[in-house]
Amino acid sequence: MINVVEWTRLEPWRVARARTDRDETVIVKWSGPHAARTHSEEWRLRTEVAALRFLAEDLGVRLAPRVLAEDLAGGRVVLEDLAPRIALDGLLRRDGAPAHAARLAAFARARGELGAVTAGHASLYYRRRGALGPVEPAADLLGHVARLRRSGVPEAGVLGVPVEGGVERELGTALGELAEPGAFLVLSNGDPEANNVLVHEGGAADARLIDFEFAGYRHALHDAVCLHVPGPAWMWVAAAPDGRGEARGAVENLGEVYRRALAAGVPEAEDERRYGVGLAAACVAYALARLHRLPVLEARPAGDDSRAQLVAALEAAAMTADAYRALPRLAGWCRRLGDALRRRWPDADIDVSTLAPYTPRRR
Structure with a gap:
């Protein structure tokens, strides 16, 4: 379980850098409307979670951030923080x-x-x-x-x-x-x-x-x-x-x-x-x-x-x-x-x- 104690939104995206109670930083991403309007918010979040878990867990490659936790019903996902990149x-x-x-x-x-x-x-x-x-x-x-x-x-x-x-x-x-x-x-x-x-x-x-x-x-x-x-x-x-x-x-x-x-x-x-x-x-x-x-x-x-x-x-x-x-x-x-x-x-x-x-x- 990941407990967030503080976070800072990374404008202009629906993304925030958060600090957990273990003093680790993570990226929190949440669903919202997209300018393309071609796919639902739920579809996009599920796709991101599936793709990132596919790469890290099924193929074992480190080309993208890992998913640390997700709440698809609530429209949120917690990702590995790739900083200082x-x-x-x-x-x-x-x-x-x-x-x-x-x-x-x-x-x-x-x-x-x-x-x-x-x-x-x-x-x-x-x-x-x-x-x-x-x-x-x-x-x-x-x-x-x-x-x-x-x-x-x-x-x-x-x-x-x-x-x-x-x-x-x-x-x-x-x-x-x-x-x-x-x-x-x-x-x-x-x-x-x-x-x-x-x-x-x-x-x-x-x-x-x-x-x-x-x-x-x-x-x-x-x-x-x-x-x-x-x-x-x-x-x-x-x-x-x-x-x-x-x-x-x-x-x-x-x-x-x-x-x-x-x-x-x-x-x-x-x-x-x-x-x-x-x-x-x-x-x-x-x-x-x-x-x-x-x-x-x-x-x-x-x-x-x-x-x-x-x-x-x-x-x-x-x-x-x-x-x-x-x-x-x-x-x-x-x-x-x-x-x-x-x-x-x-x-x-x-x-x-x-x-x-x-x-x-x-x-």
Whole structure:
């Protein structure tokens, strides 16, 4: 039994660092509404508990915090405190990427290791998760791919760059790859960005992954996208523009760090063609999911970074596909979408080659 005697909330999250009657610190996390509104509070908390216990107790790996206690009916869970580790994204914002090249490499490696150690164990995870309440493995697998398969890309028509011919065929190939990952089916925490990894500020990074509320088994290369395509927080990321060439400055080629770590448990990652198609598919699918926000961005004032960020995401996805000689028609189409946005939003017509690694998006 864990008795909390004092606690301090860690804003802005539903998380607190607490001290127990044994003078030990723990993390207390409680349920609450989420901006995505795609899953219930109960579902997310059960998923986090199942995923963390699966990693620590079923697989015996230390890539994430351990669950120390849970009260699912009360909507609370007590986790291992990983301090003095801190979130990587804060360090990148404060000091820039070159100052934290080793920590970025540790981040990429931890993401690849998560895939490597969980490959082939989906049934074990879903037995544990199913014991806590209903879950749909197919929904975990498809995520935003489901909307693309169901509705297509209507935003492309709005921009005058419709999905047709060879582009349509390659988009079908990409979505089919993501829906049927085969050996690439691994556990993801569902949000593989730099804010969800904790590292030591000095010495060895010793990275740990956090926030498994949206965990599930899906295509491994969804977790590599964040190393190639800018997510919500960034204008550009640390992978070299061609995905495999010379790294920018002091920042190592993070995509290859991830790939080597993944290959330790998924040997198919060494297959250049298969890996390239999977990575290109995941990057394009992510960029198209961001394109879905077109009406929202239209309403924002000129100069809002989110507009240029969308252009950068589409072009980064195309660059990654080109680097692996995969899905060439889809890559060209992404570039045409980016060009259409540049014409539509002159304020978003920026030279992405001038952006430093992990340039933050202004809020």
